[in-house]
Amino acid sequence: MGEELRKLWRTEDYWSIWFAVLIFLAVAVGAVAGAPRLQRWATDPLLSLSGRTEGLIVLGLALAAVSTVGVAAMKERWKTYLAGFWVVYLLAILSFLVAAQVSVRAWGLGYAIWALIFGLLISNTVGTPQWLLDGARSEMFIKTGLVLLGGEVLFSEILGLGLPGLLVAWVVTPTVIVFMWLYATRVLRLPSKTLAIIIAAATSVCGVSAAIAVAAACRARKSELTLAVGMTMIFTVLMMIVMPVIARLADMSPAVAGGWLGGTIDSTGAVVAAGALLGELAEKVAAVVKMIQNVLIGVVAFVVALFWVTQVDRQPDAPRPGLMEIWYRFPKFILGFVAASVVFSFVLMPALGEVEVAAILETSSSLRGWLFCLAFVAIGLESNFRELAGQLVGGKPIILYAVGQTFNIILTLLMAWIAFGGLLFPPVT
Amino acid sequence: MRTRRGGRWLGLMAGLLGVAGAVGGLQRWSDALPGPAGDVYRSSAARDLAVYSYVYTDVGDPVEFLDRENGRYGSVARATIARADTVRADTVRAAAAPADSARAP
Numbered sequence: 001m002g003e004e005l006r007k008l009w010r011t012e013d014y015w016s017i018w019f020a021v022l023i024f025l026a027v028a029v030g031a032v033a034g035a036p037r038l039q040r041w042a043t044d045p046l047l048s049l050s051g052r053t054e055g056l057i058v059l060g061l062a063l064a065a066v067s068t069v070g071v072a073a074m075k076e077r078w079k080t081y082l083a084g085f086w087v088v089y090l091l092a093i094l095s096f097l098v099a100a101q102v103s104v105r106a107w108g109l110g111y112a113i114w115a116l117i118f119g120l121l122i123s124n125t126v127g128t129p130q131w132l133l134d135g136a137r138s139e140m141f142i143k144t145g146l147v148l149l150g151g152e153v154l155f156s157e158i159l160g161l162g163l164p165g166l167l168v169a170w171v172v173t174p175t176v177i178v179f180m181w182l183y184a185t186r187v188l189r190l191p192s193k194t195l196a197i198i199i200a201a202a203t204s205v206c207g208v209s210a211a212i213a214v215a216a217a218c219r220a221r222k223s224e225l226t227l228a229v230g231m232t233m234i235f236t237v238l239m240m241i242v243m244p245v246i247a248r249l250a251d252m253s254p255a256v257a258g259g260w261l262g263g264t265i266d267s268t269g270a271v272v273a274a275g276a277l278l279g280e281l282a283e284k285v286a287a288v289v290k291m292i293q294n295v296l297i298g299v300v301a302f303v304v305a306l307f308w309v310t311q312v313d314r315q316p317d318a319p320r321p322g323l324m325e326i327w328y329r330f331p332k333f334i335l336g337f338v339a340a341s342v343v344f345s346f347v348l349m350p351a352l353g354e355v356e357v358a359a360i361l362e363t364s365s366s367l368r369g370w371l372f373c374l375a376f377v378a379i380g381l382e383s384n385f386r387e388l389a390g391q392l393v394g395g396k397p398i399i400l401y402a403v404g405q406t407f408n409i410i411l412t413l414l415m416a417w418i419a420f421g422g423l424l425f426p427p428v429t
Numbered sequence: 430m431r432t433r434r435g436g437r438w439l440g441l442m443a444g445l446l447g448v449a450g451a452v453g454g455l456q457r458w459s460d461a462l463p464g465p466a467g468d469v470y471r472s473s474a475a476r477d478l479a480v481y482s483y484v485y486t487d488v489g490d491p492v493e494f495l496d497r498e499n500g501r502y503g504s505v506a507r508a509t510i511a512r513a514d515t516v517r518a519d520t521v522r523a524a525a526a527p528a529d530s531a532r533a534p
Binding site: 040042043098101102103104105106107108114117118121122124125126127240241242244245269270272273274276277 | 434437438440441444445448452455456459460465466468469470471472473474476477478
């Protein structure tokens with residue numbers, strides 16, 4: 001019991017929860033009024049920083065101060081962490097700056113891919129020195145960001161989104177995950193089960209966020225997350241171009257096409273852009289289906305963490321783990337994620353009202369973006385191309401993605417036709 | 430030894446230049462892109478800039494924008510726009526205040 005209590009201030013899992021609680025509280029009482037967002041730019045990147053420098057310095061100081069306290073409490077090298085943190089933070093600013101370019105944004109190439117590229121560039125050329133590695137605490141940034149993400153997953157919001165959307169998102173998502181898991185483990189015999197579940201989650205839920213959540217839940221290797229995120233982003237660009245063309249050629253009704261796009265394309269921005277090409281109704285349905293699907297991140301991460309603790313990590317001849325054993329091994333930040341979602345959905349939303357809660361979430365969501373960006377820079381700094389190439393093992397991850405996504409596309413089309421085509425519910429107009 | 434280290438730094442510089450070139454190339458190439466890919470690009474860029482200009486600048490009427498968007502964005506976006514509106518109203522009030530006090534007897 002004493003050991004478990006000591007973990008409360010000695011482990012990253014718990015610290016991620018404390019950091020997130022602190023951020024939520026600071027935002028709620030007005031101590032933090034917002035997080036800097038870089039401005040859009042087309043040809044002059046310096047425009048992006050105009051009027052934002054002060055905010056960026058304050059954000060860096062605040063993140064450095066709070067996280068260094070945690071690192072020191074965990075009895076780790078806080079001085080080198082602090083030195084390394086600033087380089088990671090500068091690379092995160094650079095990643096957001098590239099991602100704020102109008103064409104880059106229009107193609108859906110978000111900060112995650114640039115953060116990985118900058119990190120990988122350094123680690124594979126000049127190499128990442130130890131002091132910089134000390135500052136690259138990807139796990140800490142990811143877990144804190146995930147607990148913040150939990151607050152954004154509002155169950156109460158789903159109620160207003162309608163049954164057809166629920167049917168498409170909630171039938172297809174678990175089916176595709178199970179299909180891809182079985183295909184990866186029984187047919188492809190992919191050596192890494194963690195890689196299989198990350199690719200399955202990224203394909204079926206919502207791309208990068210789902211990949212991060214599930215990778216943390218099953219304690220996957222960094223290179224596996226890098227590979228899954230890279231593949232997802234490339235295929236997302238292809239799908240946002242090709243799928244509206246197919247919908248138009250097949251003369252799909254706007255509502256069916258919207259449901260199809262929303263249920264299959266991985267990033268919310270790409271979903272809206274692709275839907276917009278097919279008209280206002282298609283765009284609205286696509287965005288709604290995507291929103292409903294996003295709510296599943298927490299559920300999927302929780303189930304994967306439980307499945308890993310009770311099934312995958314268990315020796316074949318070992319007895320079924322007891323409740324205490326499950327508790328010890330369960331990643332605690334997932335509980336923080338679920339708790340944040342429940343508190344925001346069922347406590348804060350009725351107590352404070354939608355506008356007040358959304359104002360808190362607006363800032364916490366920006367800060368979550370910064371934490372994820374720091375995490376991706378850190379992952380890049382910790383990875384190398386040889387390790388990444390090793391993950392490709394005969395192209396099996398790409399085959400898994402391609403087969404899983406094809407299944408996803410066909411099943412979602414069927415469900416979109418049933419839900420939005422007027423078969424089960426009145427047609428959406 | 431020194432040559433190898435110099436080569437690594439050159440590699441890093443080449444990588445960074447590659448990123449800059451890729452962004453510049455993407456901008457030039459996307460603008461001139463024909464067919465459905467060009468349509469996707471232009472629609473995506475226009476929408477992104479429209480939302481951005483409503484949320485983060487003083488262009489447009491947020492209420493009209495929300496009505497037109499018809500619930501397409503989640504509560505976070507809705508509150509962002511509502512807050513932008515409040516800030517705008519405060520700015521207008523603050524700008525009007527000195528004039529009002531000047532008019533007072």
